[in-house]
Amino acid sequence: xxxxxxxxxxxxxxxxxxxxxxxxxxxxxxxxxxxxxxxxxxxxxxxxxxxxxxxxxxxxxxxxxxxxxxxxxxxxxxxxxxxxxxxxxxxxxxxxxxxxxxxxxxxxxxxxxxxxxxxxxxxxxxxxxxxxxxxxxxxxxxxxxxxxxxxxxxxxxxxxxxxxxxxxxxxxxxxxxxxxxxxxxxxxxxxxxxxxxxxxxxxxxxxxxxxxxxxxxxxxxxxxxxxxxxxxxxxxxxxxxxxxxxxxxxxxxxxxxxxxxxxxxxxxxxxxxxxxxxxxxxxxxxxxxxxxxxxxxxxxxxxxxxxxxxxxxxxxxxxxxxxxxxxxxxxxxxxxxxxxxxxxxxxxxxxxxxxxxxxxxxxxxxxxxxxxxxxxxxxxxxxxxxx
Numbered sequence: 479x480x481x482x483x484x485x486x487x488x489x490x491x492x493x494x495x496x497x498x499x500x501x502x503x504x505x506x507x508x509x510x511x512x513x514x515x516x517x518x519x520x521x522x523x524x525x526x527x528x529x530x531x532x533x534x535x536x537x538x539x540x541x542x543x544x545x546x547x548x549x550x551x552x553x554x555x556x557x558x559x560x561x562x563x564x565x566x567x568x569x570x571x572x573x574x575x576x577x578x579x580x581x582x583x584x585x586x587x588x589x590x591x592x593x594x595x596x597x598x599x600x601x602x603x604x605x606x607x608x609x610x611x612x613x614x615x616x617x618x619x620x621x622x623x624x625x626x627x628x629x630x631x632x633x634x635x636x637x638x639x640x641x642x643x644x645x646x647x648x649x650x651x652x653x654x655x656x657x658x659x660x661x662x663x664x665x666x667x668x669x670x671x672x673x674x675x676x677x678x679x680x681x682x683x684x685x686x687x688x689x690x691x692x693x694x695x696x697x698x699x700x701x702x703x704x705x706x707x708x709x710x711x712x713x714x715x716x717x718x719x720x721x722x723x724x725x726x727x728x729x730x731x732x733x734x735x736x737x738x739x740x741x742x743x744x745x746x747x748x749x750x751x752x753x754x755x756x757x758x759x760x761x762x763x764x765x766x767x768x769x770x771x772x773x774x775x776x777x778x779x780x781x782x783x784x785x786x787x788x789x790x791x792x793x794x795x796x797x798x799x800x801x802x803x804x805x806x807x808x809x810x811x812x813x814x815x816x817x818x819x820x821x822x823x824x825x826x827x828x829x830x831x832x833x834x835x836x837x838x839x840x841x842x843x844x845x846x847x848x849x850x851x852x853x854x855x856x857x858x859x860x861x862x863x864x865x
Contacts (some may be wrong), residue, residue: 480824482507492859494518494846495824499791500805502824505846510535519821524789526765544590545569555759555770555783558747567759572597574605582742582758586727599724701732713737763787763795775800788818809834825859826852837861 480489483501496503496518505518511529521533531539540549543556543566550556550564557565570580573587574597585593597605684693688704689711699711712719714731726738733741746755750766751773759770761783770783776790777800788801796804798817806815807822811834816822821832823846836843837850838858844850851860 480827484508491825491852492850497822497824499789512538524764543569550762555761557758558756558760558767574598574601595724702730759783764793777804786819811835835859837864839864 480502482504484507489495496505496508510532512535517532523531523536541564557570572594573591574593580594583595585598687707697708699706699708713734715737725732743755747767749769761768761770761773773782775797776794788796802817807829809831810828823830823835838853853860
């Protein structure tokens with residue numbers, strides 16, 4: 479006779495029985511903490527507080543990949559960029575020409591895209607120009623000159639009639655007596671030409687450095703449409719000059735590699751096993767975060783990321799093979815071991831595969847939801863149709 483771990487009532491045969499962590503339950507007592515539905519025979523997850531959550535409810539609250547919008551299954555490794563930004567390893571790829579998965583070091587373009595260190599060093603912020611074929615675009619020839627160019631400018635010649643009119647007008651204003659050598663030409667006085675006094679040239683204001691506000695002379699650096707003296711363009715955190723040609727961004731401000739690494743360490747999640755910062759791949763299990771090499775089987779030390787994980791009474795993780803060897807029961811009918819992820823039945827302290835619990839007369843499989851009677855043999859049962 480077994481007793482339910484939750485309601486403490488006896489589980490009398492032929493009532494179905496559910497086993498979990500070496501404890502016995504009525505199937506209706508083993509419920510999801512969110513939807514209150516039975517999790518017997520279904521996939522479920524044990525929360526940090528010990529409550530159980532079915533797979534459907536877990537999908538509603540579990541973090542999702544920012545690219546493919548799929549949830550992270552238990553034990554699946556992923557990258558955590560911020561508290562609200564997660565990616566599968568295969569989804570976190572470079573936005574540059576290489577399109578390869580990004581490692582620990584990357585550049586945040588602040589528009590939902592990221593550049594790997596290699597593409598940033600090679601293309602800087604001009605990476606979009608090289609997206610099709612970086613080699614062919616670099617040496618691309620200039621575009622051809624259009625054939626239908628406008629003709630060169632030609633000065634228009636004045637009309638002959640206009641020249642004659644100007645000559646006659648000039649003669650009418652000048653009367654000269656050619657026979658009288660003493661006479662002076664009678665030239666009508668022309669109005670004086672009115673000239674504006676030239677204005678002094680306007681002195682253009684020189685551009686200022688965005689940091690020191692002094693005139694920009696010598697070599698300058700342009701960042702975010704702002705211009706700096708090269709010596710003024712320094713790390714926003716430590717105020718030191720950049721020792722490399724590349725730098726990182728922190729809320730839009732340039733920082734050096736040393737400060738970027740220090741920020742990663744300070745803001746990174748801590749592994750639940752070794753307590754060291756997780757700078758690359760994150761694996762979650764039971765609401766805790768691990769390095770992928772720290773979440774291993776307690777018995778064989780194989781990595782558990784991406785596979786089913788089982789726990790013993792002391793919350794030690796096991797792979798399915800080792801947990802079967804440690805906690806698995808032998809079927810009383812076929813004498814084969816019952817894997818923990820296989821449905822099973824318990825009758826008179828004996829375990830059966832679901833498909834092995836049969837009527838000893840007709841050989842039909844007896845399900846856990848129907849009534850039956852004890853048979854004549856030691857492990858036998860008789861269905862209601864054969865009584």
